[in-house]
């Protein structure tokens with residue numbers, strides 16, 4: 001809902017009605033699927049979305065982005081939106097927002113930051129520099145049900161001016177006239193988002209801030225960074241493990257990579273993941289990056305201890321070698 005709301009603002013503030021059919025939005029190969037879904041809900045065809053290739057660090061390639069925009073303009077299209085990633089789902093990569101903002105300014109495009117997961121690093125004083133340039137975006141989505149420890153769903157969208165929201169979402173009707181907004185201090189939330197009747201989702205977050213205070217939240221977020229770093233240094237001391245994407249904002253990707261035929265590696269890693277769940281060790285699920293199937297740790301529970309994280313890594317190592325020895329005995333690999 002947060003990303004959808006942001007996309008609607010971009011559409012309404014950057015496009016005339018008659019421009020919508022030739023409009024183009026720029027995302028990347030690592031942009032979360034909810035953005036394409038949101039653009040689809042808003043009536044855009046998949047051919048109106050460019051998935052710009054990412055560089056080796058999984059950031060949107062800014063030179064490629066610039067040339068895609070120029071190319072579309074030359075074809076008579078109307079570029080209107082760049083979506084930057086403030087923490088990708090796969091690797092927690094942050095795009096180069098200073099460069100994205102410069103392109104957006106030059107080309108008069110809307111710049112949205114998807115910080116569903118990563119924006120929480122802004123509340124961690126010692127780590128927030130990782131999101132440098134995010135303040136230049138036109139709007140930011142941020143899920144409190146991810147790294148602000150709330151129950152589902154508590155998505156937020158931050159915009160530069162509140163009237164951006166009312167211009168897109170404001171409605172009036174005779175049956176709501178008695179509850180018309182009387183001033184900035186008492187907003188009618190139905191005019192700030194897609195829903196009319198809605199739960200008070202923000203209350204739980206407000207209570208958490210009041211009860212815990214910013215310092216405790218800062219420490220809890222920092223713990224996510226630390227746990228992934230602990231996992232990484234433990235893996236670095238073990239045989240046959242590779243770090244495909246180092247610890248970044250609580251996420252680390254690490255395939256098991258023993259000397260077996262390359263064609264078997266996906267299966268081996270899939271089996272380790274399944275076996276970790278079956279053995280109630282951890283939900284170390286898989287993802288695929290640059291074609292490679294990898295194990296992924298997303299370590300944002302602030303109560304997990306270093307010892308527990310080390311036990312998970314050692315447990316994965318044991319399961320991996322157990323599978324390897326059984327599979328080679330049975331001639332499967």
Ligand SMILES: Cc1ncc(COP(=O)(O)O)c(C=O)c1O
Pocket residue numbers: 001003032034087088089114115116117143155
């Ligand atoms: C970067 C990013 N954006 C958007 C989303 C979608 O968030 P939700 O599942 O709350 O709709 C996710 C979910 O994992 C995400 O990681």
